[in-house]
Every structure is written in C-alpha cells, then in structure tokens.
Amino acid sequence: MNVIDLFSGCGGLSLGFQQAGFHVALGIDNDAAALETFRRNHKDSVGASVDLFDAAAMDRIEELLEGQKVDVIVAGPPCQGFSLTGPRKFDDPRNKLYLRVFDAVRRFKPQGFVIENVRGMASLYGGQVKDEIIRRFTELGYNVVWKVVCAADYGVPQLRHRLIFVGIRRDLGTFEFPKAKLTPDHYIGCRDAIGDLPTRVDDLGAEMDSYQEAPFSDYQKLMRGNAVVLANHVGTKHTEHVKNVISMVPPGGNYKDLPPGVGDSRKFHVAWTRYHPDRPSNTIDTGHRNHFHYALNRVPTIREFARLQSFPDDFVFTGTKTQQNRQVGNAVPPLLGQAIAEQLSKYLKG
Ligand SMILES: C[S@@+](CC[C@H](N)C(=O)[O-])C[C@H]1O[C@@H](n2cnc3c(N)ncnc32)[C@H](O)[C@@H]1O
Structure with a gap:
C-alpha cells in the first residue's frame, strides 16, 4: 500500500x-531541515522539496511517483491565516495549501486519505470550514468522517488533541475511528515516558551519547527498541534566575x-508549566x-520531547536545536498515526 505524505x-x-x-x-515539504530528518529516518521513501504553493506542484509529484499507484494520501497542512471570505469562500488564496490536498486527491484518486489539523479548525467560522471540507471531498466520491482525538488514548504520554478527517472511497465503506x-x-505519565534518561543538569551531554540506566517501564522499553546510542539528549544551560x-x-x-512577584516575565496560560510525573505532558509545541x-529544573531535551511524542529513540533529529524543536512539535505522534493507519488498512483493497 503506497502512501504520499503532503506537508x-x-x-x-x-x-x-x-x-x-x-x-x-513520497514525503513532500519545503523545509530543508525537516526533509533532511525525513530522509535520514525514512530510508525507503523519497523526501522531496516541493513548494505546495506552486501551481506545478502536482505535476512534480506525479513525476516523482514514477508510475507508482497511490493508495492513501496523508496531509497535515498548516492552517495559519486560514480564511473564509464571505459565505463559504474557501477559495481564498490564503487557503491554497489546504486546497492542494483536494488537488492531490482529485489527481491521484487514492482509496483513502487522512488530514490532520489543530482542533480549533473544527469550530473555525462556526464549523463552516470543517463542513466545507467534508462537502468538497464528498463531491469527489469519498465518505468523510472527522473526530477530535486525544493522542493519550492511543498510548502517547501527551494530552494532544487533534482534528482528524478520514475519507474512504465510497464503494469501500465509512471509516470508524479506532477505539x-x-x-x-x-x-x-511523564516518569514512565522519560524517567530512564540521564539527568543532563551538570553534564549537558552530546548529540550522540549513551544511556546510563536500564529502562523501568514498558513504554521506555518500547521507545528504546534496539537503540544503543542515545541521540538528541542534550541539556540546556539556564540562568540561576x-x-x-x-x-x-x-x-x-x-x-x-509562584509566589507574588516571582516569574512575572511570563504570565500566559502555559507559562512556567512543570510536567507531572504521573500524568501525560501537555501538548508539545514548536517552542521550548x-x-x-x-523533577529537574530545566526544559526537556529534544529526546524527551520526542519520547512524549512517541518517536522511538532510533529516530534521529537533525538541524539546529530550534529546527529540531519545530520538527518534533509539528509532528503527528507516530503511535496515533499508527492507530489510524491500522484501522484504515481494514477498509482498503489490495
Ligand atoms: C504541521 S507540519 C506537518 C507535520 C507532519 N505531518 C508530521 O507528522 O511530522 C506542516 C508542514 O508543512 C510544511 N509547509 C508549509 N508550507 C509549505 C509549502 N508551501 N510547501 C510545502 N510544505 C509546506 C512545513 O514546513 C511543515 O513541515
């Protein structure tokens, strides 16, 4: 079953x-650093730099496919600046990246597709955006369902809510989200997710380093797999303040x-948040x-964020720390993707 991953x-x-x-x-993106990480970790896939704003993008994707069929299209289009101008004016140029997903489905006629977005998209413009997405894909011949899912339900140690649309070609049935x-x-919880990793307080560690303790939870064992090198686990030196x-x-x-007068420089809703050892983390974002x-008085390392996103330890992030943070924070947790993919495979033919 062949998949193309847009964005x-x-x-x-x-x-x-x-x-x-x-x-x-195929994985398609226009961010060089993210693509480098993609290529390093998806050795059987082509990671291609294509600007999906470009009108010729679909022709380029067709060339890259070299005649391979497309069974599934997955996409996580950015929706910053999403706009509806006037009733149902989805065709606003600002929505072009989203519209590319329709172009791709129209062109490659997959058996199914999956689109991931922030949960706010479900209620944007009073739900009109969501309804319009459903209407357009339905017109293309798909049964479309949507749900705001929580990654923690699928074994990810993180309270990450995302809106997922799944469409299946009409003759194949209607998707039911996995239980x-x-x-x-x-x-x-966070301790079971990251508690086996070195502390990185005095010794900040190196990009490629070694484990110091044995894993003590099933989740840690799952994430370690056969990894022998501990990658991307580098601490941050903070000021005494x-x-x-x-x-x-x-x-x-x-x-x-915090006591009155302490930490006043940051006062928005996620400021100075300390994870709880026995609970999943809050949503990992692209900042850090x-x-x-x-338990430690520092921000998590890239590896800790990656663990909280359910990336296995042998998935290595490349680029600067800022780029790595963006890649981890932008991602769909692999275990959530896997649960949806396993369920989807039950509907597909061939
Ligand atoms: C939310 S992230 C997708 C994360 C991905 N689904 C994952 O699971 O790792 C959105 C991606 O869209 C890419 N992007 C933004 N504008 C683009 C464009 N014009 N052409 C191609 N990719 C673009 C960004 O570089 C970013 O990697």
Missing part, C-alpha cells in the same frame, strides 16, 4: 503509517503557583521555553 515535516505521520505496514513512497487503547486513569523560578513550581503546576521537566 510531511520530519515524518511523524509517515512513521505511524510505516509502523502499520504501509510503504511511504481508545487506554482510559484516562491508565494514561502513560530561571532555575530558581522553576524550582518553586510544584509537579503539574504553572505560573499561578515554557514547559519544564517533572
């Missing part, structure tokens, strides 16, 4: 599909738990300044 980034969604047995033929694998009282402020935040707390380790 692939480093390939979190691609990895989920691979883990479910699909072959990702949750875990209930909230059994969600995987930052260390002092965060030392005052209790597990699971945030700026509201506001969330802190559940």
Whole structure:
C-alpha cells in the first residue's frame, strides 16, 4: 500500500503509517531541515522539496511517483491565516495549501486519505470550514468522517488533541475511528515516558551519547527498541534566575503557583508549566521555553520531547536545536498515526 505524505515535516505521520505496514513512497515539504530528518529516518521513501504553493506542484509529484499507484494520501497542512471570505469562500488564496490536498486527491484518486489539523479548525467560522471540507471531498466520491482525538488514548504520554478527517472511497465503506487503547486513569505519565534518561543538569551531554540506566517501564522499553546510542539528549544551560523560578513550581503546576512577584516575565496560560510525573505532558509545541521537566529544573531535551511524542529513540533529529524543536512539535505522534493507519488498512483493497 503506497502512501504520499503532503506537508510531511520530519515524518511523524509517515512513521505511524510505516509502523502499520504501509510503504511511504513520497514525503513532500519545503523545509530543508525537516526533509533532511525525513530522509535520514525514512530510508525507503523519497523526501522531496516541493513548494505546495506552486501551481506545478502536482505535476512534480506525479513525476516523482514514477508510475507508482497511490493508495492513501496523508496531509497535515498548516492552517495559519486560514480564511473564509464571505459565505463559504474557501477559495481564498490564503487557503491554497489546504486546497492542494483536494488537488492531490482529485489527481491521484487514492482509496483513502487522512488530514490532520489543530482542533480549533473544527469550530473555525462556526464549523463552516470543517463542513466545507467534508462537502468538497464528498463531491469527489469519498465518505468523510472527522473526530477530535486525544493522542493519550492511543498510548502517547501527551494530552494532544487533534482534528482528524478520514475519507474512504465510497464503494469501500465509512471509516470508524479506532477505539481508545487506554482510559484516562491508565494514561502513560511523564516518569514512565522519560524517567530512564540521564539527568543532563551538570553534564549537558552530546548529540550522540549513551544511556546510563536500564529502562523501568514498558513504554521506555518500547521507545528504546534496539537503540544503543542515545541521540538528541542534550541539556540546556539556564540562568540561576530561571532555575530558581522553576524550582518553586510544584509537579503539574504553572505560573499561578509562584509566589507574588516571582516569574512575572511570563504570565500566559502555559507559562512556567512543570510536567507531572504521573500524568501525560501537555501538548508539545514548536517552542521550548515554557514547559519544564517533572523533577529537574530545566526544559526537556529534544529526546524527551520526542519520547512524549512517541518517536522511538532510533529516530534521529537533525538541524539546529530550534529546527529540531519545530520538527518534533509539528509532528503527528507516530503511535496515533499508527492507530489510524491500522484501522484504515481494514477498509482498503489490495
Ligand atoms: C504541521 S507540519 C506537518 C507535520 C507532519 N505531518 C508530521 O507528522 O511530522 C506542516 C508542514 O508543512 C510544511 N509547509 C508549509 N508550507 C509549505 C509549502 N508551501 N510547501 C510545502 N510544505 C509546506 C512545513 O514546513 C511543515 O513541515
């Protein structure tokens, strides 16, 4: 089963599909650093730099496919600046990247498609955007369903909610979202996700380093797999001021738990958040300044963010730390992608 991944980034969604047995033929993005990570970790796929704003993008994708059929299209289009001008005016140029997904489905006629977005997209313009997406794909011959899913339900140690659309060619049925694998009282917590990793407080470590302790949870064992090198686990040196402020935040707390006058420089809703050892993390974002380790007075390392996103330890991120943070934070957690892909495979032919 061949997949093309539009807006692939480093390939979190691609990895989920691979883990479910699909072959990702193409990952398409225009970010050089993300593509480098994609290529490094998806050796059987082509990671191609194509600007999806470009009118010729679909021709380029067709060339890259070299005659391979497309069974599934997956896409995580950026939706910053998404706009509806007038009733149902979806064709606003600002929405071009989203419209490319329709172009791709129209052109390559996959058996199914999966689109991932932030959950706010479900209620944008009073739900009109979501309804219009459904209407257009339905017109193309697909049964389309949508759901806001929580990654923690599928074994990811993170409370990440995302809107997912799944469309299946009409003759193949209507997709049902996979049932949750875990209930909230059994969600995987931060300690079980990252507690086996070296502390990186005095010794900040190196990009390629070694483990110091054995894994102590099933999740840690799953993430380590056969990895022998610990990649991307490098600590950040904070000022005494930052260390002092965060030392005052209790597990699971945030700026509201600080004494008056402390930490006043950051006061928005996720500022000075310390993870709770027994609960999943908050949503990993593309910044890296506001969330802190559940026990140590520092921000998580890239590897810790990657673990909280369910990237296995042998998935290595390349580029600067800022680029790596963007790649990890942008990604669909592979375990969530895998759950959707496994369910989707039940509907597909061939
Ligand atoms: C939310 S991320 C997708 C993450 C990916 N699905 C994953 O699981 O790792 C959106 C991606 O769209 C890419 N992108 C933005 N504008 C683009 C364009 N004009 N052409 C191609 N890719 C673009 C960004 O570089 C980014 O990697």
